[in-house]
Amino acid sequence: MYTVLAITCHPDDMEDTCAGTLLKCKARGDRVVVCHASSGNMGHEVIMPDELKKMRLQEAQDAGEMAGFEILYGGFDDLEIYESNKEAKDKLVKIIRQVNPDFIITHAPNDYMPDHVAVSKLVFDASFAATVPHYEPQIEGSARLVPIYYMDTCGSVDFNPTDYVDITDYIDKKMEMLACHKSQVEWLANHTNVDYHEKIRTLAKARGYQCGAEYAEVYQMCQVYLKGTTKRYLP
Amino acid sequence: MYTVLAITCHPDDMEDTCAGTLLKCKARGDRVVVCHASSGNMGHEVIMPDELKKMRLQEAQDAGEMAGFEILYGGFDDLEIYESNKEAKDKLVKIIRQVNPDFIITHAPNDYMPDHVAVSKLVFDASFAATVPHYEPQIEGSARLVPIYYMDTCGSVDFNPTDYVDITDYIDKKMEMLACHKSQVEWLANHTNVDYHEKIRTLAKARGYQCGAEYAEVYQMCQVYLKGTTKRYLP
């Protein structure tokens, strides 16, 4: 089957927006690799960044193990991710060459906060650069030009999907994975007054109504030359 | 305060998509008039159209009374509503002149089924014609050019709202009104395998996340000359 690489930003963004899809990929036999670009070190009002970073990378690891995903860390800290930046691009070139995926999932370019936007553009840039043999040849591995699927925006705002994935059989596992992110679930509740579990379940249910599934996750394919495809890689 | 006229298609479409907004209008002192364009006579697999028509117009009346809305019937039957048709247009000219609203709520032009699409266009046409004194002067009343707000599509598909209404205080009443449509709630469950109440609550909750409310209903203003406004008529 395929190797799928999800490059998401903070350690709970994958669980939030594409975990059901990845679980379904895993179930059909795909190799599933998730790169959490950033450490999530700013995601708490009381716990200090250095301590939180360790906690959240561990939480990400726990959630990944529960699902059988390989979990990588992109090397960024929160609010310190910049587009149009060679060092940042090369961090993702390294990840992409290491994994050599058949398709990539990442944030939509119009998502709600600057780190997500930056990761989306850096993936666009790095996924091309990674395929060029003479580009930083000391970064090991290799990669091919493959489709990029942009996942739903946070809150499903301003995102009209073209591809739906039925995740009904995986919604419970997705919620269990989300529960691993103890620090984040708690902080978001305080920072935004939102029950994180109820939010994620509700949004997946709302997307489900749009495509005749009980729960769904949704995508738009990045439509550019050499990244188009006649196959549906999504499960 | 204002006179608001909601011209929706089948007898439960108002409850489904804009009842919370109308309840909030009522609470601030608006006169709220709802025109169910169509009788909903095709909305059941077993009950025959003639019988169903009576039942559904009564269900609509019951829901309206519960809310203190004036309920009108547009005179159409299901799947018999056509745009570009003088007779159909004049049915709505009559309603609009009779009510003389300050603003109008109706279906979005890209909604999911043909009756909704036709009502949306007929409202666009009739809301202009109604204001012209020599147009069918025997149709009594008068009207002014007023803003049209297009409400959410069914299932919130392909609709990026520009205006949000917080309906948290009105969600329970909205669900009670929906429950009045006994025939429809039951048939939809069979026809589309959907728990209607759960669907409507879930979609309103999902829209709520987009605007920081517990529950919300959403709109786009019809952006054309003479219908623009510097006021927010929505509550």
Added chain:
Amino acid sequence: MYTVLAITCHPDDMEDTCAGTLLKCKARGDRVVVCHASSGNMGHEVIMPDELKKMRLQEAQDAGEMAGFEILYGGFDDLEIYESNKEAKDKLVKIIRQVNPDFIITHAPNDYMPDHVAVSKLVFDASFAATVPHYEPQIEGSARLVPIYYMDTCGSVDFNPTDYVDITDYIDKKMEMLACHKSQVEWLANHTNVDYHEKIRTLAKARGYQCGAEYAEVYQMCQVYLKGTTKRYLP
């Protein structure tokens, strides 16, 4: 497998824009039904409409037999197809109930000439009405709410596809089918000074570059409630 129903306008529009896809459907075991909505009776400058109608319906039959498709005629004549018209809608309700498809292919709503635009809207309307049991029950058969795929516009103008089908293995057969439409190939050459075969082959090749195939046909799914899907029905 699936039953696919392509409702295209003039007798060569199917060959022009979706024949490769349908041949691929056939090859995977689908039942393929094509409804030519119109007779193509105006498609010649010298041959008179009545005579041409017979010729073209026969040409359509010949092309269909070559491919193993069931060929139906919708009952319209050229430039006599109107939206917002019950009689026109019911012609397609009849076809859809007769075939009871799993998915439908038709023209995009922004295609280049009025008959194509009208067929697209009539399919949208009829595909809903056909599923309602009490709507014209004397029209036999039944239907379910299924996805509609809009095919490429003529000349690929103003159409950004979301779904690609690799038709490389079917391009030659597609061209043979097109060749059955002798009257049309000849008239278009005169009317628009275009080599029809070269045009169709070139456009399929250009679409191929966009998705990594030698030849491709392209689609957009009609994104509305109850017509969304988590499956890819396209081959």
Added chain:
Amino acid sequence: MYTVLAITCHPDDMEDTCAGTLLKCKARGDRVVVCHASSGNMGHEVIMPDELKKMRLQEAQDAGEMAGFEILYGGFDDLEIYESNKEAKDKLVKIIRQVNPDFIITHAPNDYMPDHVAVSKLVFDASFAATVPHYEPQIEGSARLVPIYYMDTCGSVDFNPTDYVDITDYIDKKMEMLACHKSQVEWLANHTNVDYHEKIRTLAKARGYQCGAEYAEVYQMCQVYLKGTTKRYLP
């Protein structure tokens, strides 16, 4: 030079939105024909429709003569123009065959009132039908498939132009032509509380800022197969 045919709706719409362009066409040697689709008979609160019709067609004639344009009347009355209607389409087929234009100017499909919307779609339909020899051959004349330029919406709402025409040298004449429509200028002032001359001059000036001209009129080309062009027909 070219033959340009402007098919606008009410007798002052041409002066309002494209008169500067047409005057510039005339100045470069084009044959300029204007078809006022509708009589404008509803355009007054006091003067009765039958009387107003005569007045307005005369006002249109006066404005046309001042400019050296040929003025035709399409045969419609206000608020009685319907799309998807053979009789309506054929009225415009007759006009188009009679004039046999090199390019056509008409209303945008998203303009503000139903007659403008209907005329836009009817021109789209009729401009194709007019070119088909066997379509209603008793309607005399002939026509070719030519570009359609959609002119600015009323009030420039929701219209992002792709083509600008510098009308600085023609703004005064345009205003004189507008002044011929005495009944309309007066009624609009009452009906919408707008100084018509100031409005038209202001909007043309605002469009001018967008393209480096003192005054401008703006357009979007109808982008469909067989209507695209590599020439700029606009002056």
Added chain:
Amino acid sequence: MYTVLAITCHPDDMEDTCAGTLLKCKARGDRVVVCHASSGNMGHEVIMPDELKKMRLQEAQDAGEMAGFEILYGGFDDLEIYESNKEAKDKLVKIIRQVNPDFIITHAPNDYMPDHVAVSKLVFDASFAATVPHYEPQIEGSARLVPIYYMDTCGSVDFNPTDYVDITDYIDKKMEMLACHKSQVEWLANHTNVDYHEKIRTLAKARGYQCGAEYAEVYQMCQVYLKGTTKRYLP
């Protein structure tokens, strides 16, 4: 009432595009703070940048005092503003934490010149970062996630507003404020051959026709998660 923070680019951009709105905010009791991101030091062909910087910051101060606005300077110089840049972002984090606004007004991301585009994106980035307690805690103050309203583009090009503000009562004051920018008014006249006052008045008048006001300023709300709102903060 509210605290509104307008972060505009050069010292006259506020007067040009949102001064009427801010004057109306002031009149209803809001605290109005304006941050001129850049010094405008390049805005003259003869006066040298260092001298011009002093002049323009003073002109901005004068205009602000006339209106009762608090005027801040963002610390940038013209054509030296870059997105994806920590130092630039932190300049605006400082401003936003200092002011702690209820809503923010800034340039649209598709405006006409690079400094405006950069300021728009930096505001998007900084308005999020400013709310995160552990992000550069040495930058004093605090902030909440609040709505961002994008104001009209220069020349109203390619901008379809969703919110209109009637500024009729404030147009004269707005023009007086603009007149404070003596250096700029003069240079623009030379650089672009435009009467700045007439331009601004004309564009506000043209926007007025779209919404039934004599003069208007227009906006689009930034539609992302956590920035949506069910209130109209605009006056």
Added chain:
Amino acid sequence: MYTVLAITCHPDDMEDTCAGTLLKCKARGDRVVVCHASSGNMGHEVIMPDELKKMRLQEAQDAGEMAGFEILYGGFDDLEIYESNKEAKDKLVKIIRQVNPDFIITHAPNDYMPDHVAVSKLVFDASFAATVPHYEPQIEGSARLVPIYYMDTCGSVDFNPTDYVDITDYIDKKMEMLACHKSQVEWLANHTNVDYHEKIRTLAKARGYQCGAEYAEVYQMCQVYLKGTTKRYLP
């Protein structure tokens, strides 16, 4: 006549996407200057970057001489072009001031690979900065604010043109120019399994069908204040 400046990215991008247009400009008497922003040094799997750079700049020179174009080199290397970067911007300010064009052609902002995207944005930024006298006055020359035409994306993906250029008379010369890029033609064949000549000819032919030409190249004008125009600069 005009001075046209095409700022394209890699040494064969001009031949690929706008050479026909530039040849037509040359034929009507324009001064044609092409700036290859990048050296194309990464464009081969075997030939090392330093050697390839020399080869490709020579190939570009050869193609330019064949056409009578002035060929400049922007000073970038492949995958080392970053937006929001002063040094990068100033490289293009230098080119633009040196040439002082009447109009500019460059890549579309949504093109398929990061260098193209970066060049597009840098041209947008630099074309403004170049016109400001006090901006880096040591960079010699001067420039005016002129229209920017974005050329077709690679593979014509997601690009709906507004301007077409008939290049039928120049297609053969365009193909000869492309043939000068020996290294690239060969590498692309290996890297993407594409016959480069057939691809370019097919795409130009497909664009031709959209506008009634045998071969065409296509554009969108950058629609912002001060860059709009009432003239068609394209040949």
